[in-house]
Amino acid sequence: MDIIDLEELKRGREVNRKFRMFLVPAAIVVVILILANIVKNFYLEIIQLDEIGGLSSVFWVNIGWKAASFIAGWAVSAFALFITGFFARRGIHAFRRSQDLEPSKVPVVLPAIALGFIGGLLVSQDFYIKALAFLNSTAFGNVDPIFGQDIGYYVFIRPFYISIYSFFSGLSVLVFFYAIAYYLIVLIGRDQFAINELIHNQKLIAHNVINIALFIAVRIFSYRFTREGLLYSTVVNTVGASYTDVNVLLPYYRIAPFLLVAVLAAGIFFFLRRNIKLTLASFAVYPLAFIITMLIVTAVQFFIVSPNEYSLEKPYIENNMKYTREAFELDKARQYVFPEKKLVTPEVVERNRDVVDNIRIIDIPSTIRNNIQLQSNTNFYSFYDGDILNYEINGKETPVFISAREVDQNRIPDKSYINTTFRYTHGYGIVMNSINELTSQGQVEYILSGLMLRTTDPSLVIKQPRIYYGELTNGRVIVGAGGIDEIDSDGNVNYRYTGSGGIPM
Numbered sequence: 001m002d003i004i005d006l007e008e009l010k011r012g013r014e015v016n017r018k019f020r021m022f023l024v025p026a027a028i029v030v031v032i033l034i035l036a037n038i039v040k041n042f043y044l045e046i047i048q049l050d051e052i053g054g055l056s057s058v059f060w061v062n063i064g065w066k067a068a069s070f071i072a073g074w075a076v077s078a079f080a081l082f083i084t085g086f087f088a089r090r091g092i093h094a095f096r097r098s099q100d101l102e103p104s105k106v107p108v109v110l111p112a113i114a115l116g117f118i119g120g121l122l123v124s125q126d127f128y129i130k131a132l133a134f135l136n137s138t139a140f141g142n143v144d145p146i147f148g149q150d151i152g153y154y155v156f157i158r159p160f161y162i163s164i165y166s167f168f169s170g171l172s173v174l175v176f177f178y179a180i181a182y183y184l185i186v187l188i189g190r191d192q193f194a195i196n197e198l199i200h201n202q203k204l205i206a207h208n209v210i211n212i213a214l215f216i217a218v219r220i221f222s223y224r225f226t227r228e229g230l231l232y233s234t235v236v237n238t239v240g241a242s243y244t245d246v247n248v249l250l251p252y253y254r255i256a257p258f259l260l261v262a263v264l265a266a267g268i269f270f271f272l273r274r275n276i277k278l279t280l281a282s283f284a285v286y287p288l289a290f291i292i293t294m295l296i297v298t299a300v301q302f303f304i305v306s307p308n309e310y311s312l313e314k315p316y317i318e319n320n321m322k323y324t325r326e327a328f329e330l331d332k333a334r335q336y337v338f339p340e341k342k343l344v345t346p347e348v349v350e351r352n353r354d355v356v357d358n359i360r361i362i363d364i365p366s367t368i369r370n371n372i373q374l375q376s377n378t379n380f381y382s383f384y385d386g387d388i389l390n391y392e393i394n395g396k397e398t399p400v401f402i403s404a405r406e407v408d409q410n411r412i413p414d415k416s417y418i419n420t421t422f423r424y425t426h427g428y429g430i431v432m433n434s435i436n437e438l439t440s441q442g443q444v445e446y447i448l449s450g451l452m453l454r455t456t457d458p459s460l461v462i463k464q465p466r467i468y469y470g471e472l473t474n475g476r477v478i479v480g481a482g483g484i485d486e487i488d489s490d491g492n493v494n495y496r497y498t499g500s501g502g503i504p505m
Contacts, residue, residue: 044503051469051501065128073123077171078116084175085112087207088182106185115178119171127163134160142326144231145319146241146250154228162225169222172215179211209271212283213264220260227253236313238320243312244301252293259289358399360388360435367433367444371403374443375431377451378491380424382408384471388435393447394457400447403431406472422484425477425497427467429453432460451489468501478505 042063049055085108092106137156143149183204227250235242241250263286270278305312325331342348349356364386371383386403393400406427412419428451437445448455453462466488467473479486479497488495 047503061132062128065132066124069127069131070120070124072120073127073167074116074120076116076167077119077123077174078112080171080175081112081115081178082108084179084207084211085182088179091204091207092183106182111178111182115174119174122170123167127167130160130163144323146231146246147228149228154231158225158228165218165221165225168218169215172211172218176208176211176215179207205276206271209267209279213267216260216264216267216283216286220257220264223253223257235316235320236309238317240316240320242316243305244297246316248293248297248300252289256289260286357436360399361438362401362433362435362444364401367401368403370444371405371431375405375446375449377405379413380407380411380487380491381405381427382411382472383431391432391460393460399435400432401435401444404467404470405429405431406467406470408472409475418484421476421478422481423487425468425473425479425486426488427470427473428489429462429465429467466495468497468499 045059046056049059089106089108133156138152140151140155142151144151144154230241230245230250230253232239233241233245235245263282266282266285267279270276270282322331368383368386371386376382382405383403384406386401388399388401390397391400392398404427407424409415409420409424412424430448431446432448432455433444433446439445447457448460448462453465468477468479479502485494485496487493
């Protein structure tokens with residue numbers, strides 16, 4: 001006889017109760033922290049987009065479409081899984097009744113919702129981008145040489161159609177394996193039924209045959225995209241349809257949908273007549289036809305194309321060359337015959353002064369290094385990059401090189417928290433030099449330089465030289481703190497931020 005210690009049992013229940021009391025608040029705290037992090041990321045993204053040009057409206061459009069894609073994917077996936085789970089459970093109940101057992105209590109709704117959530121996440125990743133491209137599509141006014149479709153279809157419309165097909169194709173596979181897993185978990189895992197009894201259960205067979213038929217039905221729609229995908233194959237190291245693609249695979253892909261319809265109809269016909277062997281044999285025709293086609297493709301490529309590749313593949317390579325030239329507008333290039341070259345004299349140079357003045361003679365990496373050496377002006381400023389732009393200098397449009405003088409956190413003398421966060425917050429001014437002039441010492445000729453922003457053109461005035469957003473000044477700083485001023489200019493001047501950017505605290 002077993003002796004039960006009631007006191008020990010009570011203590012165990014008390015421990016379990018206390019553990020549950022701890023677990024629920026802990027779970028709530030974790031959920032709150034996760035949600036807070038998501039909200040924080042959204043908020044920071046919106047602020048950043050608004051500060052670089054009021055672009056948060058674009059962000060919200062993307063978020064809206066992403067959320068709609070997620071909800072639609074979740075709802076459709078959960079509904080499909082619920083339906084297959086419902087029929088699976090009904091078949092299981094019938095099977096258990098035949099074995100004089102109680103109906104199974106394995107849930108249907110919760111697994112469908114959980115797996116549907118994953119389906120929604122997968123759909124929301126890039127479906128919304130393709131949907132927005134589809135809704136804003138435009139025609140290119142040019143067609144491909146094989147199918148006669150406008151090129152805009154391949155850029156904007158086809159990816160959207162493929163994403164819809166891919167979703168339903170993947171969902172049909174998920175539904176099939178979900179049903180199989182449901183049967184195995186409920187029947188084998190719980191009751192150790194004989195496999196022989198299971199595979200002869202009519203409701204189980206019917207359910208899975210229907211799932212296979214649904215997969216085949218979805219597959220029928222894939223062959224349009226598979227045909228068009230031939231345009232993305234490779235022919236002699238170029239992109240495009242080849243001789244074998246057009247003469248063997250293309251006819252097969254045109255026939256394949258009708259073959260699938262016939263296979264599906266035959267499978268359903270034999271299934272309704274309860275002839276499982278012929279049902280499965282009908283479905284087997286589909287992969288068999290594909291294998292035979294691949295063997296034909298290999299034979300044609302090896303025995304027909306390879307010995308005479310130049311003449312057979314020539315028209316398809318010409319298509320690649322033609323449409324590549326059109327894509328880059330190289331087809332609009334014209335040939336000109338230039339007269340005999342003449343000696344370049346000072347008069348010729350003077351007549352082409354605009355051309356000569358736009359010839360860049362400076363080296364950009366060397367100019368950046370030169371700026372760091374000569375124009376940092378303090379230990380904590382540096383230059384990262386620059387751009388060539390056209391400015392009106394002394395009344396004449398001139399190409400110049402501009403580089404921003406930014407604070408470099410790695411060069412701050414004392415890298416304390418106060419200095420890196422509150423004091424050294426911004427860069428100061430820019431350096432501008434000509435792209436085609438050098439000094440007698442071989443250095444660049446500055447048009448605007450120094451912390452005083454000296455310039456050779458009085459019209460070049462920088463009203464606000466401080467740089468809080470740059471390629472080096474991209475860390476986190478705090479401005480406007482009580483009692484702490486920012487380092488400005490040469491490091492001996494104090495400053496307080498007067499802008500409206502950033503996150504208020």
